[in-house]
Amino acid sequence: MSSDAPAESNVDVLIIGAGPAGIQHPTTASWPRTRIIDKRNTKIFCGQADGLQCRSLEIFDSLGFGDRAWKEANHMIEICMWNPGADGVIRRSDRIPDTIVGLSRFQQIVLHQGRIERFFLDNIKKYSGDTIKVERGVLPESLEIDMDKVEDDAAYPVKVKLRILSDEEATPPQAQSGSKVKASDGLFRSNLGMEDDEEDLIRKSKARAGESEVVNAKYVIGCDGARSWTRRTLGFELDGEATDFIWGVMDIIPVTDFPDIRMRCAIHSASNGSLMVIPRENRLVGLYIQLKEVTPDASGRADRSKITPDFIFSAAQKILAPYKINYEYCDWWTAYQIGQRVGTSFDAERRVFLAVDAVHTHSPKAGQGMNVSMQDAFNLGWKVGLVAKGICKREILSSYQSERRRVAQDLIEFDQKFSRLFSGRPAKGVMDAEGVSMEEFKEAFLKGNMFTSGLSVNYGPSCIVVKPGDAAEQGDGSEKTKKLVATHAxxxxxxxxxxxxxxxxxxxxxxxxxxxxxxxxxxxxxxxxxxxxxxxxxxxxxxxxxxxxxxxxxxxxxxxxxxxxxxxxxxxxxxxxxxxxxxxxxxxxxxxxxxxxxxxxxxxxxxxxxxxxxxxxxxxxxxxxxxxxxxxxxxxxxxxxxxxxxxxxxxxxxxxxxxxxxxxxxxxxxxxxxxxxxxx
Amino acid sequence: MSSDAPAESNVDVLIIGAGPAGIQHPTTASWPRTRIIDKRNTKIFCGQADGLQCRSLEIFDSLGFGDRAWKEANHMIEICMWNPGADGVIRRSDRIPDTIVGLSRFQQIVLHQGRIERFFLDNIKKYSGDTIKVERGVLPESLEIDMDKVEDDAAYPVKVKLRILSDEEATPPQAQSGSKVKASDGLFRSNLGMEDDEEDLIRKSKARAGESEVVNAKYVIGCDGARSWTRRTLGFELDGEATDFIWGVMDIIPVTDFPDIRMRCAIHSASNGSLMVIPRENRLVGLYIQLKEVTPDASGRADRSKITPDFIFSAAQKILAPYKINYEYCDWWTAYQIGQRVGTSFDAERRVFLAVDAVHTHSPKAGQGMNVSMQDAFNLGWKVGLVAKGICKREILSSYQSERRRVAQDLIEFDQKFSRLFSGRPAKGVMDAEGVSMEEFKEAFLKGNMFTSGLSVNYGPSCIVVKPGDAAEQGDGSEKTKKLVATHAxxxxxxxxxxxxxxxxxxxxxxxxxxxxxxxxxxxxxxxxxxxxxxxxxxxxxxxxxxxxxxxxxxxxxxxxxxxxxxxxxxxxxxxxxxxxxxxxxxxxxxxxxxxxxxxxxxxxxxxxxxxxxxxxxxxxxxxxxxxxxxxxxxxxxxxxxxxxxxxxxxxxxxxxxxxxxxxxxxxxxxxxxxxxxxx
Structure with a gap:
């Protein structure tokens, strides 16, 4: 069925990347015509769980499935802080509520990412019938914006060339470990993993004829990860640095005498590093484990080959001693290097938007990963949807950057502080200036809880928020925002x-x-x-x-x-x-x-x-x-x-x-x- | 594929009748091998809604889907009483909470019967995989109990011959009305409807060869309606009488200026009869309308041909005057003659059990229809299930009659009193001895609320309830119960x-x-x-x-x-x-x-x-x-x-x-x- 000119069609919205935030966009009633593409041929993040904060649950509820998440998830009620005593042995030093009392009708819960994706997909089906489906094994090859038409409401100014991959090409590689663990791992998407493979895939795919297509879109949303193809194609940067802190993650069913294994725990050992316990549904527990014995090399990259489940778990055992911990079942594992980065620009010409990892990366321990991403999508979704349908003016689209880049910057700052306090060695006393004061850590946790709930977000002035001041003051501070965001006097x-x-x-x-x-x-x-x-x-x-x-x-x-x-x-x-x-x-x-x-x-x-x-x-x-x-x-x-x-x-x-x-x-x-x- | 001897097989439990109570039985985990048959080839009660009382919602919750009902249903919060004033015009005289405050964590809700059936069917699928399916278009033709084996735990002493109907035979007749209403009606299952058609169906079906099968069951449960084939085959009676009161039911989207149309209302007009308003989900409202202009003939049967939606609705309009009411959409309608009957025996040899309409019939206005039935099924289900699996002793099966016949008798008494008060003409003053005192009606409503919640049920002594007294005192009073129910001293x-x-x-x-x-x-x-x-x-x-x-x-x-x-x-x-x-x-x-x-x-x-x-x-x-x-x-x-x-x-x-x-x-x-x- 090959031909010289690839098929060409129009669509209101093209979404690149079918992760949870990508598929969130078309989950509400009366959404415009949309296509969602993803280069992978299958959902792959089978093991990962996410903490869902108050605001995310409020959003789920507004989408109609807050009750499903609430029912299936593990509810996290209390945080227990464990620190070394005078004898160097860890003991529980504090308990605080995991969610600030009275903040919301929901509290933080933990649920498998696959279930959350299922809720979104069910909603897409409910509201779109079968008109919107995730197209897997489809890769964007080029993107051009017709600058003459960007302000024309009727135009489809974004031309994206797509390539349809073969099954083999679309299957993600899985790292093989020599461990007893048969669980899938997430290293391939970790920042310790390989480089992205778009170019390689496109080169391979081009060898076959007739496997491409051209889409003219009114709007494009790139939710394609930390190494976003969309962002790189637009020439935008992620600003920020990696740290030397390397952490492993394992989701296991623990067999242990540690008393707080069903609580969220922040554990600082005297000299073996730190560990966070995140209890999940179905007896599972997520362990976030500092890997002190592996450090980045001169290039800033860690040696990935050393990192196996056994390596990670033995670090956890040292931190938890004298308590014993073991497991037979591991659901998923990964490792990552802590770093904080934020995108310079969240959109191009208010026609192509970047969301999620494509514009902010940070550590997962604050439980913000999926939450901020979904809030990005929730902020952008209705704006693009209503503008594409001719109900709202195009002006409102500038508020995406002014509102969400501010949040991303706040998140990065919070994560930097929190990661430093969490990865640092506990102070041995008030005179130990290099150590981290456990009082300071607790304070940061308490303050952080307000931020991480998602409920402290306060959007600056724009045409949709009538406030004094200008975008430069209350927005994200960028020149672009200053110029574009209209405000009410x-x-x-x-x-x-x-x-x-x-x-x-x-x-x-x-x-x-x-x-x-x-x-x-x-x-x-x-x-x-x-x-x-x-x-x-x-x-x-x-x-x-x-x-x-x-x-x-x-x-x-x-x-x-x-x-x-x-x-x-x-x-x-x-x-x-x-x-x-x-x-x-x-x-x-x-x-x-x-x-x-x-x-x-x-x-x-x-x-x-x-x-x-x-x-x-x-x-x-x-x-x-x-x-x-x-x-x-x-x-x-x-x-x-x-x-x-x-x-x-x-x-x-x-x-x-x-x-x-x-x-x-x-x-x-x-x-x-x-x-x-x-x-x- | 015809042969002389029909196929023969064993099954732990055979359920006859796939209504809500029938399909409730196998909805819990680890249920024994079961078949469910129904003579109809499709679910038919498309329009009917049911009030779900506190205890029913507690049961739903214990089955895992209380939240689904709670979310989809209309919640009934308040009962408004309307009565004629001195001028004969109806006015609101009282408001009382629909559910007694503090009684349960649930309150009464109203939901489409089709949704409730869906929850049960989803549970069957969840717990049985595909091993239990409702077999439609299957009719029992004969039932024999092998008396030599009834006390043998390993035996399959109930032999039931089944006939497989053709599509045409299994399709229920729908009454055709000359009205504008296109809605389906429920007359064919009303006690005003035609006689049951088993014999006719079997005769027709026998003309075709090879369409029968023999099942040997450990236990049989008959949930096959007020004219239960199972009950008639066992030779058991329904004791009780029909009254002269005839009521119509219409589920419509009302266009009205009546102020309490979204409340549960009990309306007594001065001389046009009574009406109950039951607000449903999706703008629907169920109207229960007294039909004063049609009365039973000498044989005790009413003339069904007069009863049309227009006839029923015009009665409602008269009762509601001076308020106006109309509708474009009717979802469902029916009519019935009030009567109260209770079965003489709830089981044969603790091998064949009768449930639901098969052992008690009453008027639907107290909102007890589905509730008592589900509680019957909930009472019987675990007993049959655990005995069939060899976990419980057969003795516990006698408690089904001692526990549930008592409840059926209480229900019948309540319904007689309530129906009389509701169908009677309001008293014109304290000297009007023939009229119904509205104070007395309100009192009955308040007291009735405790009974109808399902939470006043208090089971008598048996081998599973350690209490003083004997079955004759606290059970259903029958000789059979007295003889069979073992009690603890x-x-x-x-x-x-x-x-x-x-x-x-x-x-x-x-x-x-x-x-x-x-x-x-x-x-x-x-x-x-x-x-x-x-x-x-x-x-x-x-x-x-x-x-x-x-x-x-x-x-x-x-x-x-x-x-x-x-x-x-x-x-x-x-x-x-x-x-x-x-x-x-x-x-x-x-x-x-x-x-x-x-x-x-x-x-x-x-x-x-x-x-x-x-x-x-x-x-x-x-x-x-x-x-x-x-x-x-x-x-x-x-x-x-x-x-x-x-x-x-x-x-x-x-x-x-x-x-x-x-x-x-x-x-x-x-x-x-x-x-x-x-x-x-």
């Missing part, structure tokens, strides 16, 4: 006044969750459950005390403006579609539920009528006590006045974009005019 | 003394659930989550204050007896199998978690060691505060002394069978000797 004083209307909902941060009741049926919901990742913006109307006639008048007036023919809400809605297609209005009021009636007390736009199926009963909620699940106290927790309420605009990824008084309809309209394509 | 005084050791765990009732923490990893669990329906009995050791040396000595002594070579635990365990195969020992202690160590403070039998996978970390729990999920206060709630603890034996269906002091090892051993087959 707002003075610090004005901002402070608005922010005070809902002090528990900081602009730029994710909407925290408290229980509210459905007005029509009294069912309690965690409010975040109503903020599904379906690509819709939301207006939250804190309607206050709706039974007070003065307040009712304010609510009626606000709703009349929302409902008016030329309102942003009407103009954002595609003709013939329901009024909640692009922006959904949700209400939380503070009057007593039993004294209030949905149809009597609330304007129609808050519970729209449909002639086929009647009133919408799922948009008005009340801050009141439930029969069975306590009292969420939402107004108090969100810091909103119970009488007067306020209005909050929320992005599709649950981040607060704007807030104001009920009278500030112009401000609300301005927010949406800045990011949505409004008709008419 | 215990005086009322002795029983009272034992029961006082755990006053919150009444012997004969299900184990309530409170949060406890896993000692090894600090994870909070609802204790019921550890009582999975995997066919295992459990010993719960309330170990008390294990850090008190005197108490530790008591625990050590108890454990030494458990662990001794000739103990019931060792004798119950098949040779070469883990010690927790038949009876699992779970511990809850009351010392501080952080002061206690699993490996240091607890005898090995409480956390058994395995040379391949190490210690068992999932059997010892502590009554202590959690970081994120509060304090379960289990000792207080179970009414157990925090210092001295006690021992409780729990059946595979979570019912308490026995309790005693730690010193009463003989009592515990006696309990298990009475129901388990002990080796040696």
């Amino acid at each position: 707002i003075t610090p004083e004005e901002f402070q006044r608005k922010q005070a209307l809902a002090s528990g909902l900081p602009v730029g941060m994710r909407v925290n969750s408290f229980r509210v009741l459905n007005q029509a049926c009294a069912r309690p919901w965690h409010f975040q459950e109503r903020l599904k990742a379906d690509g819709r913006f939301r207006v939250i109307l804190f309607a206050g005390n709706i039974l007070n006639p003065g307040q009712k008048e304010r609510v009626d007036k606000f709703c009349a403006q929302l409902d008016a023919p030329g309102s942003f809400l009407r103009r954002a809605t595609p003709s013939g579609k329901p009024i909640d297609t692009v922006v959904e209005v949700l209400t939380i009021h503070s009057a007593k539920r039993v004294e209030t009636e949905l149809l009597r007390d609330f304007p129609e736009v808050l519970h729209p009528f449909d002639e086929h199926v009647g009133w919408d009963y799922n948009k008005v909620f009340v801050d009141d006590e439930s029969y069975h699940e306590g009292y969420g106290n939402a107004y108090k927790n969100y810091g909103v006045d119970r009488e007067r309420g306020c209005v909050v605009a929320v992005r599709p990824d649950q981040y607060v974009g704007w807030m104001g008084e009920l009278e500030d309809f112009a401000g609300l309209e301005g927010y949406f005019a800045g990011c949505l394509v409004l008709r008419g | 215990i005086t009322p005084e002795e029983f009272q003394r034992k029961q006082a050791l755990a006053s919150g765990l009444p012997v004969g009732m299900r184990v309530n659930s409170f949060r406890v923490l896993n000692q090894a990893c600090a994870r909070p669990w609802h204790f019921q989550e550890r009582l999975k329906a995997d066919g295992r009995f459990r010993v719960i050791l309330f170990a008390g204050n294990i850090l008190n040396p005197g108490q530790k000595e008591r625990v050590d002594k108890f454990c030494a007896q458990l662990d001794a070579p000739g103990s019931f635990l060792r004798r119950a365990t098949p040779s070469g199998k883990p010690i927790d195969t038949v009876v699992e020992v779970l511990t809850i202690h009351s010392a501080k978690r952080v002061e206690t160590e699993l490996l240091r403070d607890f005898p090995e039998v409480l956390h058994p060691f395995d040379e391949h996978v190490g210690w068992d970390y999932n059997k010892v729990f502590v009554d202590d505060e959690s970081y994120h999920e509060g304090y379960g206060n289990a000792y207080k709630n179970y009414g157990v002394d925090r210092e001295r603890g006690c021992v409780v034996a729990v059946r595979p269906d979570q019912y308490v069978g026995w309790m005693g002091e730690l010193e009463d090892f003989a009592g515990l051993e006696g309990y298990f000797a009475g129901c388990l087959v002990l080796r040696g």
Whole structure:
């Protein structure tokens, strides 16, 4: 079937790399036409587990499968710190909760990466039918951006040539070890592993005819790993350094008398290095083991041949002594050299985007690997999706770099500090300046817990976050961001006044969750459950005390403006579609539920009528006590006045974009005019 | 492929009828060889929804899919009572919680029967692989019990001849209506529908050759409906009467201004009859509508031809006036005549059992239809399963009738009272003796809520419930039960003394659930989550204050007896199998978690060691505060002394069978000797 000109086709989004972050993108409802390619012919990371932090679980929940992860995973509840005593023998010195109490309705859990990929793939199938499938054994060969068309909404300016590999070419090599361990290893993707093999694969593949294809894409997302082909092709760099610290990882079923093997443990031995224990599901435990007996050579690279499961495990045994540990079953193992790097640029022309390892690499011990990556994807996904569909303006795409490069930089800084403290020798006393103080380590852990939860992220000003300041100050500091990110004009004083209307909902941060009741049926919901990742913006109307006639008048007036023919809400809605297609209005009021009636007390736009199926009963909620699940106290927790309420605009990824008084309809309209394509 | 002698084979269990209760039986791990047959060639009850009560959800959870039901269902939170005011116009007179607060960790929900069947079928697949499949279009033709072999454990004394139907024969007839409604109806299975068609089907099928087969079963379970072929073949009766009350059911998406359409409502109109509103998932609402304009004729049968969706709906509109209601979409409709009947006998020779509609029929309005049926199946399932596998003695099978016929009788009584109150005309005042007092109705509702939750069930004495009294007193009162049910000898005084050791765990009732923490990893669990329906009995050791040396000595002594070579635990365990195969020992202690160590403070039998996978970390729990999920206060709630603890034996269906002091090892051993087959 060979021919001279390869087949050519158009697609809205091309995703390169089918790892967990790559396949996350098209997992929400109404995603544009997409193809996902991966050079490997099979899912390969069979053994690896990941810690899932609070924010990742909130994201999973918004995608509809938080409960599946929660049910299958091991829950990590407590961190035990083990340090050498005066006699040099390790003993438990501290216990702290693994997740800060009260931070989120979820706590950190640990789950097999394969299961997480399964949840994403199930969602792709659920929402795309069979129109989006991962195409394996497909490799990008070239990428060109047509600079004349990058600002043309209708164009497909990114031309990518693909090569279809043979089965043999697409099968990843597995390192062979002489050990008793039959488990698969992850060295081939570790930074101790071989160089990437794209060039070699392309050369081989070219010997066969007719095995290539050209795709013209509106947008390309490169999720193709730390040695990202996409990044290298764009000519972007990863800035940063490798350290001398080398660690091994083994996921085993331990047979041991160590008492805290089912706790997350940070263990510093006196002189044999450090070890972290991460208990997993199904009796498995992940051990992260410092390998003090192997160091990088002059070129900065470690000798990979020495690193075997037996070598790694014997290091673990020394650190854990006098406790005994052994195993019969090993699920997976790898080794890596700690290093921290961040990409110089996260996108090219707002047409080609880099995510995950392609723009930040760091050590896995802080449990951030998959979490930050998924948050990258969650940030980028809705933006590309809504722009490709013509719902959002292209301007919002610049906020990907300004928002996520800042997070990547923070992560790298945290990881540098944490790795140093964890890999260092414990101080023998206050005078031991070269050793690491265990008090300092504990402090770093406690502080780090807030950062690693993913809930301290606070996005800077942009067209989708109305804040004072400029991108250079609160964004990633790059010249590019400074130039490209459009912001709304707002003075610090004005901002402070608005922010005070809902002090528990900081602009730029994710909407925290408290229980509210459905007005029509009294069912309690965690409010975040109503903020599904379906690509819709939301207006939250804190309607206050709706039974007070003065307040009712304010609510009626606000709703009349929302409902008016030329309102942003009407103009954002595609003709013939329901009024909640692009922006959904949700209400939380503070009057007593039993004294209030949905149809009597609330304007129609808050519970729209449909002639086929009647009133919408799922948009008005009340801050009141439930029969069975306590009292969420939402107004108090969100810091909103119970009488007067306020209005909050929320992005599709649950981040607060704007807030104001009920009278500030112009401000609300301005927010949406800045990011949505409004008709008419 | 015809031959003269039909194929003949053996099977442990043959289940006749693949409704929800039929397919529930083989949904747990390690179920014996089973076949499930159904005369219909397809699942047919496409539209019907069911209320799932607390106990049903606890059962679902023990089977592993409570979360799926909880997530997909509509949650019913509140009941609103509507009655005529002085002007004869209906108005809301009361609100009460739909589930009694604090009763269970679940509340009543409503879900499509098709989804519930799906959960069961998924479980069958999960636990049986593909060895158990529903065989559709298969009809039983004859059933004979070989009386010489009924007490022989190794025998297959029930011979059932099966006929394999053609596709056409197995397709159920659908009533055709002249209405706009295209929805399927359930009249063919209603008691207003046609007679069952087994004889007709068998006659037709016999015309074709080679379409029959003989199965020799150890046990047969008939779940084949109110006109059960199995029951009729055994010659057993259903005792009871039909009433004159006729009701229609419609599941629609309503377009209405009735304010409580998303609440469960009980509506009595002044003179147009009564209506119940049951809100469902996906905007659907089930309406249960009294049809005052159709009454049974002299023979006691109603004229079915008058009953159409339009007829039913116009009755609903009259009852709801002055509120307007309409619909475009109807999912399902049916009609039925209220009647209450209970089977005279629930089993034949403890070899053939009847369950569900085959032994009790009643009105659907109390929301008990599927619930009592599933509880029947849950009660019978483990008994048949464990006896068929040679783990339990045949004696336990008599308790199916003594336990479940009592419940069926209570249900019938409740339903008679409730139906009378609900179908009666509301009283016009205190002098209106013929009318129903709305106060009395509310009282009945409140009391009924405890009964309908399924949590008031308290099983009488038998070999698996150690209680004073005899079967005639606390069982179903039948001569058969009196004769067959073996009981343990215990005086009322002795029983009272034992029961006082755990006053919150009444012997004969299900184990309530409170949060406890896993000692090894600090994870909070609802204790019921550890009582999975995997066919295992459990010993719960309330170990008390294990850090008190005197108490530790008591625990050590108890454990030494458990662990001794000739103990019931060792004798119950098949040779070469883990010690927790038949009876699992779970511990809850009351010392501080952080002061206690699993490996240091607890005898090995409480956390058994395995040379391949190490210690068992999932059997010892502590009554202590959690970081994120509060304090379960289990000792207080179970009414157990925090210092001295006690021992409780729990059946595979979570019912308490026995309790005693730690010193009463003989009592515990006696309990298990009475129901388990002990080796040696």
